[in-house]
Amino acid sequence: GQNIDQPTEMTATEGAIVQINCTYQTSGFNGLFWYQQHAGEAPTFLSYNVLDGLEEKGRFSSFLSRSKGYSYLLLKELQMKDSASYLCAVKRTGANNLFFGTGTRLTVIP
Amino acid sequence: EAQVTQNPRYLITVTGKKLTVTCSQNMNHEYMSWYRQDPGLGLRQIYYSMNVEVTDKGDVPEGYKVSRKEKRNFPLILESPSPNQTSLYFCASSPGTVVSYEQYFGPGTRLTVT
Numbered sequence: 001g002q003n004i005d006q007p008t009e010m011t012a013t014e015g016a017i018v019q020i021n022c023t024y025q026t027s028g029f030n031g032l033f034w035y036q037q038h039a040g041e042a043p044t045f046l047s048y049n050v051l052d053g054l055e056e057k058g059r060f061s062s063f064l065s066r067s068k069g070y071s072y073l074l075l076k077e078l079q080m081k082d083s084a085s086y087l088c089a090v091k092r093t094g095a096n097n098l099f100f101g102t103g104t105r106l107t108v109i110p
Numbered sequence: 111e112a113q114v115t116q117n118p119r120y121l122i123t124v125t126g127k128k129l130t131v132t133c134s135q136n137m138n139h140e141y142m143s144w145y146r147q148d149p150g151l152g153l154r155q156i157y158y159s160m161n162v163e164v165t166d167k168g169d170v171p172e173g174y175k176v177s178r179k180e181k182r183n184f185p186l187i188l189e190s191p192s193p194n195q196t197s198l199y200f201c202a203s204s205p206g207t208v209v210s211y212e213q214y215f216g217p218g219t220r221l222t223v224t
Contacts, residue, residue, distance in 0.1 A: 007192035040218075041217070041218070042200060042216060042217055042218055043153070043200070043213075044215070045212045045213065045216050048212075087152065087153065089153075094167070096141075096158060096160065097155045097158055097168055097169070098155070098213070099155075099169070100145075100152045100153040100154070101151055101152055102150060102151060102152035107203065
């Protein structure tokens with residue numbers, strides 16, 4: 001089977017740093033993805049990790065530890081527009097689809 | 111502009127009345143898929159297609175049909191909609207024949223079945 005766990009909701013202050021965790025269990029692993037989804041809108045791609053380590057892209061970074069089945073998304077210098085849901089998804093070896101977690105709703109407050 | 115379009119954006123229908131949600135992409139992508147999104151359940155894949163005339167089931171295919179007669183179009187068909195198919199539906203596409211790290215999602219179709 002497969003399972004992804006993310007916190008349901010988080011709140012952080014504008015200008016701060018927030019870390020959104022994702023743990024997964026899957027039979028065969030071939031990549032972990034993070035998507036951002038604003039309320040009522042389509043998801044948009046943020047990052048992709050297939051090897052262990054940190055991938056940095058501007059204010060957003062994503063980390064993966066395959067041995068621990070663990071990833072996090074780090075958002076720096078938070079802005080009000082970062083209020084959104086953040087979806088963690090995994091690709092299984094041999095599968096041609098993504099399995100999504102239920103998402104973490106982040107609220108940025110002034 | 112590169113995009114995925116879906117129609118209609120909003121639809122209210124009654125149980126048993128066949129409907130089709132269209133999806134079209136202008137990026138020449140080979141891979142396309144359909145998801146539904148429900149509160150507390152996240153995005154779940156319904157069907158996907160790796161190329162013209164090649165489709166396969168995702169995680170929740172029951173009650174849905176798809177076809178891929180042209181590369182750009184991937185319609186979702188509900189032959190006999192039921193209230194448990196009330197949901198937000200997204201179409202997505204990726205370059206290549208396998209799901210790529212960057213999927214492009216359409217704007218979504220909010221379907222209500224009464």
